[in-house]
Amino acid sequence: MTGTARFSGGGFVHVKNPHLEAMDEDVLYHLDLGTKTHDLPAMFGDIKHGMGIPSVSIMLHELIKLLHHAKCRDVTIIRIGTSGGLGVQAGSVVITDRAVDACFQPRFEQVVLGDVVVRGTDLDGGLVEELLACSEAIPDFPTLVGHTMCTYDFYEGQGRLDGALCSFSNERKLEYLKRAHDAGVRNIEMESTAFAALCGLCGLRAAVVCVTLLDRLEGDQIRASHEVLQEYQQRPQRLVAAFIRRRLGLRAAAGNTTSSH
Amino acid sequence: MTGTARFSGGGFVHVKNPHLEAMDEDVLYHLDLGTKTHDLPAMFGDIKHGMGIPSVSIMLHELIKLLHHAKCRDVTIIRIGTSGGLGVQAGSVVITDRAVDACFQPRFEQVVLGDVVVRGTDLDGGLVEELLACSEAIPDFPTLVGHTMCTYDFYEGQGRLDGALCSFSNERKLEYLKRAHDAGVRNIEMESTAFAALCGLCGLRAAVVCVTLLDRLEGDQIRASHEVLQEYQQRPQRLVAAFIRRRLGLRAAAGNTTSSH
Numbered sequence: 001m002t003g004t005a006r007f008s009g010g011g012f013v014h015v016k017n018p019h020l021e022a023m024d025e026d027v028l029y030h031l032d033l034g035t036k037t038h039d040l041p042a043m044f045g046d047i048k049h050g051m052g053i054p055s056v057s058i059m060l061h062e063l064i065k066l067l068h069h070a071k072c073r074d075v076t077i078i079r080i081g082t083s084g085g086l087g088v089q090a091g092s093v094v095i096t097d098r099a100v101d102a103c104f105q106p107r108f109e110q111v112v113l114g115d116v117v118v119r120g121t122d123l124d125g126g127l128v129e130e131l132l133a134c135s136e137a138i139p140d141f142p143t144l145v146g147h148t149m150c151t152y153d154f155y156e157g158q159g160r161l162d163g164a165l166c167s168f169s170n171e172r173k174l175e176y177l178k179r180a181h182d183a184g185v186r187n188i189e190m191e192s193t194a195f196a197a198l199c200g201l202c203g204l205r206a207a208v209v210c211v212t213l214l215d216r217l218e219g220d221q222i223r224a225s226h227e228v229l230q231e232y233q234q235r236p237q238r239l240v241a242a243f244i245r246r247r248l249g250l251r252a253a254a255g256n257t258t259s260s261h
Numbered sequence: 262m263t264g265t266a267r268f269s270g271g272g273f274v275h276v277k278n279p280h281l282e283a284m285d286e287d288v289l290y291h292l293d294l295g296t297k298t299h300d301l302p303a304m305f306g307d308i309k310h311g312m313g314i315p316s317v318s319i320m321l322h323e324l325i326k327l328l329h330h331a332k333c334r335d336v337t338i339i340r341i342g343t344s345g346g347l348g349v350q351a352g353s354v355v356i357t358d359r360a361v362d363a364c365f366q367p368r369f370e371q372v373v374l375g376d377v378v379v380r381g382t383d384l385d386g387g388l389v390e391e392l393l394a395c396s397e398a399i400p401d402f403p404t405l406v407g408h409t410m411c412t413y414d415f416y417e418g419q420g421r422l423d424g425a426l427c428s429f430s431n432e433r434k435l436e437y438l439k440r441a442h443d444a445g446v447r448n449i450e451m452e453s454t455a456f457a458a459l460c461g462l463c464g465l466r467a468a469v470v471c472v473t474l475l476d477r478l479e480g481d482q483i484r485a486s487h488e489v490l491q492e493y494q495q496r497p498q499r500l501v502a503a504f505i506r507r508r509l510g511l512r513a514a515a516g517n518t519t520s521s522h
Contacts, residue, residue: 042487050311051319054413054451058312061416064425102372111363112417113429113437152315152413155322156373164325164463168374176374190315202425226303 053152056191060198067204076127076205078243080236083148083189084158085212087181090224091141093235095131096123096148096208099192102157104149104183108197121196127207134242141235146186148208150193158188160220177216187212209236314413317452321459328465337388337466339504341497344409344450345419346473348442351485352402354496356392357384357409357469360453363418365410365444369458382457388468395503402496407447409469411454419449421481438477448473470497 025036033040049059056079067075085092099121100106108119128145135143155163159173180188192208199206211232213222222229288295310320317340328336346353360382361367369380389406396404416424420434441449453469460467472493474483483490 050313050316052311052313052315054313054415055311055316057413058415061425068425103375110414110418111412113420113433114364114440117417117428151372152318153371154315154319156378157318157371159374164322164329165459167378172374179375198426 051154052190053150053194057194057198060195064198064202064204074205076207077199078127078207078209078240079191079195080240081189081191081210082213082233083187083210084214084216085187086149086177086185086216088144088146088186088212088215089142090212090214091228091232091235092212093135093141093143093239094148094187094210094212095128095135095143095145096187096192096196096210097125097128097145098147098184099123099196099208100147100149100183100185101193102149102151104147104180104185108193119197120200121193122200123196123207124205127205130246131207131209131239131243134246135239137242138238143239144186147184148192148210149180149185149188151188151190154190158216162220174217181217188216209239211235312415313451314411314455318455318459321456325459325463325465335466337468338460339388339468339470339501340452340456341501342450342452342471343474343494344448344471345475345477346448347410347438347446347477349405349407349447349473349476350403351473351475352489352493352496353473354396354402354404354500355409355448355471355473356389356396356404356406357448357453357457357471358386358389358406359408359445360384360457360469361408361410361444361446362454363410363412365408365441365446369454380458381461382454383461384457384468385466388466391507392468392470392500392504395507396500398503399499404500405447408445409453409471410441410446410449412449412451415451419477423481435478442478449477470500472496 025034027034027037049055083094085094088094098106099108101108106121108121110117110119132143132145151157154160156165156167159168159176160166161168161170161173187210189210195208196206213224213229213232224232286295286297288298294301310316344355346355349355359367360369362369367382369382371378371380393404393406412418415421417426417428420429420437421427422429422431422434448471450471456469457467474485474490474493485493
């Protein structure tokens with residue numbers, strides 16, 4: 001799962017458990033890792049995920065291998081993050097029903113040994129419905145379902161006029177973005193096609209939930225204040241937290257039912 | 262310039278100047294930035310460059326705009342980093358004479374407004390010669406000139422057998438890597454074509470200097486120790502430092518000549 005983690009002083013991730021420091025060793029049982037048997041800072045201390053398909057692809061290859069080695073089962077994986085919106089109010093959360101490329105096609109193309117390999121980008125329809133149902137309990141921001149366009153570039157690749165290079169007019173830009181909107185695209189980011197393709201091929205149920213920071217039909221630059229953007233970035237996390245609580249609740253209810261019979 | 266920065270305690274970049282802390286304000290004159298007029302931690306504190314073409318493209322668009330706004334002139338930009346070698350000893354430093362894509366072509370393809378735009382990836386030939394000349398003063402590691410292949414993916418995209426997905430045999434992998442070697446490729450990384458194309462279009466003299474962490478004809482996994490890899494990573498920096506010293510020396514000599522006439 002990629003997205004904004006919660007950090008405090010020193011940039012470290014803080015656990016809210018005073019007992020941990022007193023423990024001689026902490027064994028992360030389900031990951032088969034321990035603070036004495038493994039040098040966790042050396043192993044994971046330099047993890048900083050970048051942006052875009054190459055970064056998410058490297059992370060997924062290694063995460064999926066970790067899940068495999070750890071014999072995890074029935075894994076659901078949700079990408080959360082930020083995006084540019086298309087004809088939707090800034091701050092809206094988009095649940096992706098279809099990840100498409102910059103030509104609005106549901107495909108992820110990759111060169112393997114010099115040949116172009118084309119992969120599908122199907123996401124789990126049931127998961128989309130479940131996430132949308134969770135959003136009904138969070139009335140303070142709009143949530144919608146739509147196609148998500150994934151590009152390799154933030155500037156020209158997303159039709160922005162404000163990069164170091166730009167070879168097109170405002171009219172051609174708007175014509176392109178309107179064509180994307182007509183094709184069902186509601187937001188634009190840089191990871192979803194590779195994420196959907198890799199998770200799909202490896203049998204992980206996958207979803208993409210991104211907040212929109214601006215409406216690209218209205219401009220290119222992100223002008224909202226730092227505080228507003230911070231609050232926007234928490235919205236996909238809040239939706240996914242509601243989803244996790246719902247799943248845990250269903251599981252607990254199923255457990256109660258079983259034990260009462 | 263991307264690559265490994267030198268960090269110490271707390272992960273912060275440390276300046277070796279005790280006077281700075283006593284200053285009421287530090288004005289970074291040539292960048293037109295100041296510690297009182299600009300909130301530098303808020304502006305730059307979260308900078309962490311990722312891997313691959315999308316990350317380097319975002320960084321370059323914004324860096325090139327910064328250089329433009331700051332009216333910088335005669336800028337030379339050098340990408341330093343790590344790579345996989347092809348038929349060269351691990352630890353060798355490769356100065357790129359030509360950045361090629363995964364089909365060994367000197368081009369960078371990008372989708373702009375739904376159309377594929379093809380850009381050249383020429384690098385500065387004089388800079389290659391100048392860097393190679395500098396390497397002669399550093400005899401403790403091999404430096405060579407060769408083509409650099411740039412891919413969108415670290416695993417399948419570089420013909421690795423050890424990803425979460427792999428659809429080819431060891432024989433087909435080696436056949437591909439040998440074809441790359443025959444085409445002049447001496448190392449493989451994930452940024453050079455976009456870097457060369459963007460810098461070229463914007464009139465920056467650009468070079469790519471990467472150390473090889475392994476020989477891909479011998480394997481896929483990076484098995485050298487942490488200490489060895491740390492030392493390898495300093496080699497491009499050492500070469501570029503020699504280059505900068507040489508440039509400064511030439512400039513000082515030219516200044517002396519001018520002032521003595």
